Amino acid sequence: MKMISLPRTLSVLMLLFLSAVSTAAHAQDKPNYAYLGLEPDIVTNFVGPSAKKLGFVRVTIELMIADAGQLEIAEHHMPLLRATALEIFGQQPEQKVRSMTGREDIRLAVLKALQTHMKQETGAEIIKNVIFTKYLYDT
Structure with missing residues (x-):
């Protein structure tokens, strides 16, 4: 031994x-990320090729929360988050909704708007990223 x-x-x-x-x-x-789905899916109209025709878009959105400890705060502000996403999609022209680059522009616009709203309401951005897990449209 x-x-x-x-x-x-x-x-x-x-x-x-x-x-x-x-x-x-x-x-x-x-990082201690958490994910939160905007439920139900975002379904709204957008202006089609002519003012007489509307298109629709249906998107499933998952929010990446910067810290799992902030998940409850994000859930509390869910009505504001949903309304913001609906408003942004409703303002988009057809060519932006249909193109891949337009889709990315919309995603970034939603992210920025959500971060801005959360910063105003809570003092922190809270939303780290926005992920579209389903994206359907029709004109």
Whole structure:
């Protein structure tokens, strides 16, 4: 049986302790995102190719919340979040709704508007990102 010296044992224990502390500190640096769906789907009209014809869009939106601890705050403001998304989609022309670049522009507009509203209401942006998980349209 091999004997391990006390100083060596202490050194090994100290390394294990420092490694655990470093891992715990590093874990705290990782984002703690949460996701919240705007339910039901956003369904609204947009102006079609002529003023006489309306198109419609149906979008499922998931909100990435910057911190899971802010999820309850975002849920509390759900009516404002939904109304903002509906308003933005309702203002879009057909060519923007139908194109991939337009869709991205709309997504960014929704994100910016939601962040602005949350900043005004809570003092923090809270919304990290907006994800369209379903995007259907018809004219």
